[in-house]
Amino acid sequence: MAQIRGPALVPSRARTEEILNRLRVCRARLAAAPDDPAALRDMDDVTYTLCVLMGRPTTHEAVRAAEELLAGPAGRTDLLNEEAGPAA
Template sequence: MAAAPCSVREAKQILLAAAELARVTAVEVAAAMVAGTLGIPMPVRIERALRRSLEAARAPRHPGAVQTIGILPSRLRTEEVLSRLRGCQARLAAAPTDPGTLRAMDDVAYTLCVLMGRPSTHQAVLAAEEHLSAAAD
């Protein structure tokens, strides 16, 4: 869990996958990890297996897929934040150097990214639009 921020369940899966790849027990992988924190080098085979397991856990499940958040926000909240973002975009088009509008745009873009669980505004807008269109169906 310290090597990759994740839940206990995910950490256990990573540990078990590494053990399987290294052809050792999960206890041996855990012991090597603990020894590593004490400055004792981890066996190369275990280190490689652990690295591969971590990379697999971080990768999207399907090639090209974007990881999604677990719980989607309400449709109403998504519409509200997306509308605020579009309002800021319109105000920025009229006054691109207005400090208040720039701050408002940064705030609403950040809010949308957090709300939709996406790292960029563009991805968050796409996810919000997809969420709203799926909710309308």
Template sequence: MLLPDKNELAAILRRYRVWEHLVRAQPHDPARRRGLEDDAYTLCVLMGRRTVREAVIAAESYLETAQVAPWPPAERSGGA
């Protein structure tokens, strides 16, 4: 199985957690629910899992195996 880029996965997982919080605050907001569902689906696909709970656990476990670069990425110095 191909594994996702850890920086991208970490960003999606953070965004999923934000949507989760926003949906809890306003559960009937369709835009918030759509955002949560989109990121949940993305996590499931990236991690090859059938449920969001399994995908989140797999993502967290995968991210623990190595360091993730800080965000935003450091600018590179030097010319072309």
């Protein structure tokens, strides 16, 4: 069975930070009003978006990947190229 390596493209730092901030806002909204249908829909939307953006199957993995990307050096886009090997 093939191993999942991660996203085919590295997302932009700005977009990653935007989605993580949206996630934090949604968490705060749900903590204040756990039964709010709009807050629940927004949380579903942002967690799905983060998982797709980061190429991860779970929210926990997507958050970790996003935080690692943001903690790394700015402008580093070779994270996946190292796994893929040299270009043909």
